[in-house]
Structures are given as C-alpha cells and as structure tokens.
Amino acid sequence: xxxxxxxxxxxxxxxxxxxxxxSVIVILPVIWSLYYSFYSGSPGLKWEFCGFxxxxxxxxxxxxxxxxxxxLKYISIVMLGQVGMGLLLALLFYFWLKRFKNVIRTLVxxxxxxxxxxxxxxFQKIYEIQPNYGLLNSLLDTLGLTGLVQPWIGQASTALxxxxxxxxxxxxxxxxxxxxxxxLDIPGDVIEAAKIDGAGGLQLFRHILAPLLHAxxxxxxxxxxxxxxxxxxxxxxxxxxxxxxxxxxxxxYMYNVxxxxxxxxxxxxxxxxxxxxxxxxxxIIRKFDVKE
Amino acid sequence: MWEVEDEEKSFSRNPAAAMMTSLLTGCGNKQASDGGGQxxxxxxxxxxxxxxxxxxxxxxxxxxxxxxxxxxxxxxNMKILxxxxxxxDNGVLIKAICEKYQKEVNPNFTWDYEVVSSDxxxxxxxxxxxxxxxxxxFVYESGKPIVDLIEAGKLVNVSKVxxxxxxxxxxxxxxxxxxxxxxxxxxxxxxxLGMNVEGFWYNKALFEQAGCQVPNTWDEFESVxxxxxxxxxxxxACGAADKWGATRLLNSYLVRIAGPEAMAKADEGISNYTDxxxxxxxxxxxxxxxxxYFGEGVxxxxxxxxxxxxxxxxxxxxxxxxxxxxxLNDASQNLAGEDGIGFFxxxxxxxxVSDESSYSMNCGNILSFSQKNYDEATGWFMKYFxxxxxxxxxxLQGSVKGYNYTVSAEGAxxxxxxxxDTINNAESAFTWFEATMGNEVQNVAKDGIQTLLTGELSAxxxxxxxxxxxxxxx
Numbered sequence: 001x002x003x004x005x006x007x008x009x010x011x012x013x014x015x016x017x018x019x020x021x022x023s024v025i026v027i028l029p030v031i032w033s034l035y036y037s038f039y040s041g042s043p044g045l046k047w048e049f050c051g052f053x054x055x056x057x058x059x060x061x062x063x064x065x066x067x068x069x070x071x072l073k074y075i076s077i078v079m080l081g082q083v084g085m086g087l088l089l090a091l092l093f094y095f096w097l098k099r100f101k102n103v104i105r106t107l108v109x110x111x112x113x114x115x116x117x118x119x120x121x122x123f124q125k126i127y128e129i130q131p132n133y134g135l136l137n138s139l140l141d142t143l144g145l146t147g148l149v150q151p152w153i154g155q156a157s158t159a160l161x162x163x164x165x166x167x168x169x170x171x172x173x174x175x176x177x178x179x180x181x182x183x184l185d186i187p188g189d190v191i192e193a194a195k196i197d198g199a200g201g202l203q204l205f206r207h208i209l210a211p212l213l214h215a216x217x218x219x220x221x222x223x224x225x226x227x228x229x230x231x232x233x234x235x236x237x238x239x240x241x242x243x244x245x246x247x248x249x250x251x252x253y254m255y256n257v258x259x260x261x262x263x264x265x266x267x268x269x270x271x272x273x274x275x276x277x278x279x280x281x282x283x284i285i286r287k288f289d290v291k292e
Numbered sequence: 293m294w295e296v297e298d299e300e301k302s303f304s305r306n307p308a309a310a311m312m313t314s315l316l317t318g319c320g321n322k323q324a325s326d327g328g329g330q331x332x333x334x335x336x337x338x339x340x341x342x343x344x345x346x347x348x349x350x351x352x353x354x355x356x357x358x359x360x361x362x363x364x365x366x367x368x369n370m371k372i373l374x375x376x377x378x379x380x381d382n383g384v385l386i387k388a389i390c391e392k393y394q395k396e397v398n399p400n401f402t403w404d405y406e407v408v409s410s411d412x413x414x415x416x417x418x419x420x421x422x423x424x425x426x427x428x429x430f431v432y433e434s435g436k437p438i439v440d441l442i443e444a445g446k447l448v449n450v451s452k453v454x455x456x457x458x459x460x461x462x463x464x465x466x467x468x469x470x471x472x473x474x475x476x477x478x479x480x481x482x483x484x485l486g487m488n489v490e491g492f493w494y495n496k497a498l499f500e501q502a503g504c505q506v507p508n509t510w511d512e513f514e515s516v517x518x519x520x521x522x523x524x525x526x527x528x529a530c531g532a533a534d535k536w537g538a539t540r541l542l543n544s545y546l547v548r549i550a551g552p553e554a555m556a557k558a559d560e561g562i563s564n565y566t567d568x569x570x571x572x573x574x575x576x577x578x579x580x581x582x583x584x585y586f587g588e589g590v591x592x593x594x595x596x597x598x599x600x601x602x603x604x605x606x607x608x609x610x611x612x613x614x615x616x617x618x619x620l621n622d623a624s625q626n627l628a629g630e631d632g633i634g635f636f637x638x639x640x641x642x643x644x645v646s647d648e649s650s651y652s653m654n655c656g657n658i659l660s661f662s663q664k665n666y667d668e669a670t671g672w673f674m675k676y677f678x679x680x681x682x683x684x685x686x687x688l689q690g691s692v693k694g695y696n697y698t699v700s701a702e703g704a705x706x707x708x709x710x711x712x713d714t715i716n717n718a719e720s721a722f723t724w725f726e727a728t729m730g731n732e733v734q735n736v737a738k739d740g741i742q743t744l745l746t747g748e749l750s751a752x753x754x755x756x757x758x759x760x761x762x763x764x765x766x
Contacts, residue, residue, distance in 0.1 A: 042418055042421070042422060043421075043422035044421040044422045044423075044424060044444065044446075045418075045421055045422075045440050045441070045444050045446075046440070046443075046444070062760075063736075124592070127592070128589075128592060129588045129589035129592060130587050130588050130589045130590070130592060130593050130597075130601075131587075131593075131597065131600075131601050131606050149588075150588075150589070151588060151589025151590075151591060151592050151746075153591075153592055154533075154589040154590065154591035154592040154742075154746070155589075155591070155746045155748065156743055156746065156748045157748070240533075241739070242533075242535075242591065242739060242742050243591045243742035243743055243745075243746060243748075244739050244740055244742050244743035244748070244749065245739050246743070248739075256735060259414065259415035259418055259419075260414055260415070260731050260735065261730075261731045261732050261735070262418055262440065262731065264422075
C-alpha cells in the first residue's frame, strides 16, 4: 500500500475520475455562475454585460436583506432544534427506553422518509383554521385556550416558527439515529465508572458523553447547516414563502430572481452569496472542532 | 351536445359581434381625456407601444406565406407545451382540434404534447428561450410576460399570419383588442384561450337568510357585508393563499374610485401607486379583513377552498372569473344546486368614474408560436385553429374562447348561460391588478397583499413597496 501511495501516477488514477465528476457538477457551475453574475437579463433575452452592477445592487436590495434575515433565523432555530432534539432523543433511547425502543425509534425516524410535499400538506392541515380548525387549533379550542387559536401559517409573526417546528420534526429522527449509533460506540465501562464515581445525569453528559460525542455533534451541525442554508422545498410546500416574505429564503429569492424575474445574472450573484454563506458557516462550525 | 343552427342566424347573436369593439380599459374616459376620436383600444395600444420605446419587434416580418389556396397537407410534427393535461380544461380543446385537423384536413400532421405545471410555466419558457428551443406552440401568459419574448423576436406575429392566411375575421375583435392592449403592440403575437368575465359570485340562500339584495352600489355592498356578518354568516371567502384572490378585490374598488385605467397610468408613470386612491383601495381591503369579513386566517385559504366555501354555504360571496362555472356545473361540488349561486358585477362607487357596464375581463392563458420553428405547415394549422376553435369550444364545453362561433349556445347550463349573457352585456372592460406590472412589481404586489390583510403592513407601506419595486424596475 505504501508503495502505491508513493506512486503519483497511481494517485492520479485513483483521484482523477472523482475529481473530474466533482469539477463538472460542482466547480464548473460555480464558475459559470460567476461568469453569469457579470451579465444582466436572461440568456437569450436582453443578455448584456453589466460589470459589477449586480454585485452593487445586492447591497441595496431590501428583498435580499429580508430573505437573508429569514434564512439566518431559520438556520439558527432549525439547526439547533434538529441536532438538540436528535441528541435528546438518542439519550432517551439509550438510557430510558428499555421496552418498545425499536418501535419508537422507527416512529421517530419515519418522517425522514416522507416526501417534503406530503409533510407540507400534512402540516397545512394541522395548522388549518379555515374553513375548519386543524389539529392544533382544535386541540387548543378543546383545552379552552381559545386565545391561542390563530392562523399559524397565515400571519408573518408565527409562520416562520411554524415552519421551523415542521422541519425540526421531520429531521430530528435522522440525527437521533446518528447520535444513538455514536452512543453505542462509547464503551459501557466508561459510563459505568462515571456512575460509580457518583456522576449525576448532567455531570455524566457534560464530562463524559459530550466530549466523546463532540466530533459527532460537529458533523451533525454541519449536516444540519448545509441542509438548512438551502431552505427551499419545505417552505415552498408549507407557505410558499408567505405570508408576504415572512418565510422566503435566499434560495427562494434566487429562484424568483432568476426564473420569474428573468434576471439570471443577478440570481447568480445571490447564488454565489449562498455558496459563500455555506463555506463561511461550515468553517465557523469547524472552528469548534478543536482537538484537545 | 349543441345543435348547429343556421349560420347567419346564430352569428348575429355571437358575442363577438354583439360585444363592444371598444372593450378595453376605460375607453370612455380615455377618449375624454385624450380628446381625440380614437377608440379606447386604439388609444391604449398606441400609448403602450410608445412607452416600449416605439421599437416594433422583428418577429413575423419574414413569416411564411401560403403557397396554395388550400391546405397543401404538409408533413409536420408540432411540439406543444401546455399547462393542462389532455383530458382537462383547455387541454381537451387543444387535443380535440389537433385530432380534428389531422382527421379532416391534414393526415400528415402529428403532435407531441408536453405538460408543465402552471406555476412552472414561466421558468420552463425562460429555460427554453435560453437554450433557443421554444416549442412550435406553447401556452403562456398574456400581458407583460410575453412582451420580452416579442421584443426579442421569439414569437410569431399572429396578426400577420392570420392576414396572410386570410382568416383575420375568425377572432373575436374584443379579444384581439384586449390582447393588443396587454402586449402593448399593434399586432397580436398570441391566440386567446378564453374570454372571461370576473365578478362576485354569491350564495342566494345565504343572501335570503340575511335579508340581502344584490348590491348595485358600493354603499349597498358594504351594507350587505354588515348584514351578513350580523347574521353570523362569513360575508366573503377570499383565497388569499393564492394571493391574486385578494389583489382582485383591491383592484375592484380601485377601478371604481380611480377609473379603469388606474393601473395602466401607474405603470406608465402618469400616477404613482402611492397616490391617494391607490392607498384608499388598499385600506379598504385591510378594513374588511379587520372587520372579519374574510373569516379567520384568510391567508391560509386558497381559491379552491374559497370556492368550495361558497358552494357549501360556508361563505356568502366569492370573487372569481367565469371559469368558476366548471365548478358550479359539477353537482358533486356545488351543493347550492343549479340555481343556488348568482353573479353580480363589481358595485359602482361613482358611475362617472367607472360604471356598471364595465367588467373585469381577460383572455386567460394564451397560445404563442415560436418564430424559429414557424413554417407554412404551422401557418395552415393556425388558420384551422382560429377558424374552428370557437365552435369546438362551444360544442365541447359551452364556453367562449375569444373566437367567433356559429353553433348555438342554447341548452347550456344556467351558469354557462349566465356568463354568456354577462359577456354580451359588457360594454367596456378593465384588466386585473397585476396585468400591467412587470414580474418583480407583480411579486411585490402579490406578496405584500397577505401582510396587508393581516395588518402587519399598512396600506401606505404596501403601496409604497409596490412603487419602490416599480422604481427599481425602470
């Protein structure tokens, strides 16, 4: 093996096919977007070189800023929610659930395999208020909490929160399974020893489990970050970006700009910004992955 | 289904002939303000062409003329892009006319039919334009969306083809005027696929229960809403989840207080979206929402649900177009029965500004033809399409599509007849709220209407946001 790895030709043979595929489907489109970003209009329709106009426009575009604010809020809430709830569920499976744990794990994981559009439709019904109360409003009404009955996805103040709840519900099972697998990898005698030394639940988590799960937490955060930064299909299915622009993400804005407004050049600038957001965000999360 | 009548007799009651030639927005007011002898249609078309820079597109300039007096039966495989499946809505008609043309005229004619969802139509067409691969014939949206394609020379000049193939008279002149106005050109670059009238549908039983009469004036309308609300009935079902269901209401009031050309004026920069009347119209809709006329969570109700609420007696009034008759004619959907739903035009505020004979009308989605793929075979098909679509639509669906027809409409359901009568009674027309807006402005108007309804955006800020989007787009 050592001989093979010293042979540069062999390395090239191993790496090149994947590098070519990666370049064609990832790097080339990014470069293409960069090229497009210097043009106004849409290819085939008023396609003209415009220099840095598209980049300058980005800074004064209130719609872009609003979409970015929505995206950042969504990332913060959903990323922490998915990973946090996933971790809590995994701990629940590991320490407390002795019976039916397979059934419960399957049930919690089940939303992951549901199509996003179906989940969107399901939650539209759950949040429904007109013509009939949905599950949530019916429940609140039955409990006498009529003051809380409201159009959850029909008003800007609650729409984003409602969307976040849906997306946390969908993905938390996925992270729970990952964390559960990581917990199983922790030697039982380490946990046993901590318990013998008198570590309580919180101490056990803080001093034993968290450090041992650290790498997995970082990986899950990056997974979740890259999933949430592209926020698109769930918001489209549940609220279609509304009401107003309350749940319109950067990806949705980019899509609108490029294909509805026919401004592919400016849409490419927004796409490049999303790409940069992904790179910077992932780098920041990696900063926490410091080897002790 | 329909009996074919004596051509001359039935043609005399053809809505195309009966309907006004000056259908377009506010012809009366336009004439007065311009002081000229032009019809409203002429005036508006001219203004629009000028505003587009006066550059008449090159499309169609080299259109292929017929080589023979009769269809030479040329081989053609026509690629069609539609938003309707072949067994649904206009898809039925497109399929039927292709089959009829193949059977009766040209056995060498074949077609490929591709369906794309209406939500993705613009994106699909934009992508096809970028790859210079527009299909021979495709469904698109009238108004602003086709202007870019016209200016880029991507579309066949339909007026020129119809003239070359000697079938200009096949189209309803009102539909032609409307299409010209919407594209802002002197020729048409699309064929109509509808002749729709819009207004308020109401549940007769609920009106009777609340002791309401059909309103003619806006004050009467407001009284009806108060009465209905007082009787514990939801006055209006508004499909604000689809956004346009709400902007249509705003437009209704705006047109009645500011005149039918209000939106065109704002688009041309003659007036601002932030002017008093525009803000007043937005305020009116917000006030209605605050008063609870739309029920709870108006933004979660789509147009289908809203229509269903009307038909099942959960709401008394619903704004929609004449295409809603397909739902009304379906007994499984319409629990109100064959005569349970009525229709009234947008009530009048000041008849000198906009009177009761002025209706909101449109041609629905339209059919365009790729200039790149245009050939003589396509021209012959277009001729057949234009000359036969009127009869076919009346026979198969009892609907008016913007073409002259020679068959009788007798035997149509009560709702269909109601629409035909209404179209015949219309003396002038105004377009919908977003008709004159570019894509960006349109999106801002549609997105903002939802937060306007919830009160999270004031009427002033809503109109200001539209004005800003318009400023940005200039």
